[in-house]
Amino acid sequence: MRRAALLLLALLLLAPGCFVLDELEAGQEIMEQHSPKTAEERESASKKVSSSTAGKQDDEGLVARVQGWLAQRKADAERAKPSVHPDDVPVRCEIRGSMQFLRKFDCQLRGGREV
Numbered sequence: 001m002r003r004a005a006l007l008l009l010a011l012l013l014l015a016p017g018c019f020v021l022d023e024l025e026a027g028q029e030i031m032e033q034h035s036p037k038t039a040e041e042r043e044s045a046s047k048k049v050s051s052s053t054a055g056k057q058d059d060e061g062l063v064a065r066v067q068g069w070l071a072q073r074k075a076d077a078e079r080a081k082p083s084v085h086p087d088d089v090p091v092r093c094e095i096r097g098s099m100q101f102l103r104k105f106d107c108q109l110r111g112g113r114e115v
């Protein structure tokens with residue numbers, strides 16, 4: 001009985017290692033399939049990399065355009081803000097016995113009085 005238990009335990013401990021090795025071998029085969037095998041393929045791969053860096057320069061132009069657009073939207077939003085009435089100044093307002101600091105018109109709307 002002890003031998004069977006030891007044999008079963010050994011199989012359980014070694015079995016996952018076999019699966020790991022199988023996965024590593026499969027990954028190595030995939031890497032070999034996609035890696036360039038000849039000097040010509042290596043050169044074409046390096047050209048692809050250099051063309052992708054040229055695309056990044058276009059992306060930098062895109063980033064600059066987006067930042068410009070955002071700055072323009074922010075400037076438009078600043079101009080579109082409503083102006084504050086000159087008489088609507090911050091005041092000390094008493095509402096139901098408590099003291100608050102509000103704008104004059106807000107104090108009047110809430111039923112308070114200026115102090």
